[in-house]
Amino acid sequence: MPSLIDIRRRVRSVRNTQQITKAMKMISAAKLRRAQERAVAARPYGAMLKQILANVAEAASQSPDAGSNPLLAVRPEKKVLLLVVSADRGLAGAFNTNLLKLAQRFVLENSDKELKFETIGRKARDYFRKRGATITGEYLDMMRQLSVDYADKIAASVIERFSSGEVDAVYLFVNEFKSAMASHLSQTRLLPIELPPTSAAVDYIYEQKPEELLGSLLPKYVKGQIYRALLESVAAEHAARMTAMEAASSNASDMIDKLTLYMNRVRQASITREIIEIVSGAAALD
Secondary structure, eight states: OOOHHHHHHHHHHHHHHHHHHHHHHHHHHHHHHHHHHHHHHHHHHHHHHHHHHHHHHHHHTTSTTGGGOGGGOOOOOSEEEEEEEOOSSOOSTTHHHHHHHHHHHHHHHTTTSEEEEEEESHHHHHHHHHTTOEEEEEEOSOSTTOOHHHHHHHHHHHHHHHHTTSOSEEEEEEEEEOOSSOEEEEEEEEESOOOOOOOOOOOOOOSSOHHHHHHHHHHHHHHHHHHHHHHHHHHHHHHHHHHHHHHHHHHHHHHHHHHHHHHHHHHHHHHHHHHHHHHHHHHHHO
16 A cells, blocks of 8 residues: 555646646647637638639630649559648647558558658658658648748649659648547548639630649649648647647546545544554553
8 A cells, every 4th residue: 555655746746747738738729729710711712722723724624735734644643642741749639640540541551552751740750750661751840830931842842743753643641620629630632633623604814824824823722732731730739739638637637636535545544543553552551
């Protein structure tokens, strides 16, 4: 049976841990609001860009050079690049675990292909490095001060590698923000771009040729998709960490209550034992 000193020391340790988890919850809750606003604000832009791309693609389809853009080239997927967006730190519940399981499932299902990885975040980098995967690019500590420049850098890399024929397809794996309590795992093919169908009934007049306009829109579309994925991942990470730290704080409270109850029982048993020893000693003297 542990002594009272050991139990008090453990209660103190759990209480100190609880203070840390409460502080982390407050920090994530404060950061979540801004990250959520940025992620939600980027969604209309992405939807509008997708609609514009569909309209321009419809107009450009009349040209014989419409399908010559390298970002639209559909090839047999022998060499595939996986762009995995994870967090740099843990303590966020199943945020990283579920994402890495999704990416690993894709790896197992496509074991006959040559797979390469570009990882965003330490968790994805460490996970696939331990498994001997081919990591051709890694981006660390980007989520602390996320900007459009980071998305442009990543997009330029994947566009260059796809256009040169180094890879035949690019897949994006990310946690999309759904609510403060849940996120949505997303696996999408980023390249080659699949042009969305148009629903526009308006015949637009374009100042420049539609195929030229399409060629300038496609890289912007890829950059927009990556930037939106980064924003969604940041918001989902803060939400997951806030939920995980709230659960940890609650579990710490339960553990403190149980340890306090156990400590009181041990102390009561110790006092009872001492009383019995005193009474027994007094009876022996009589």
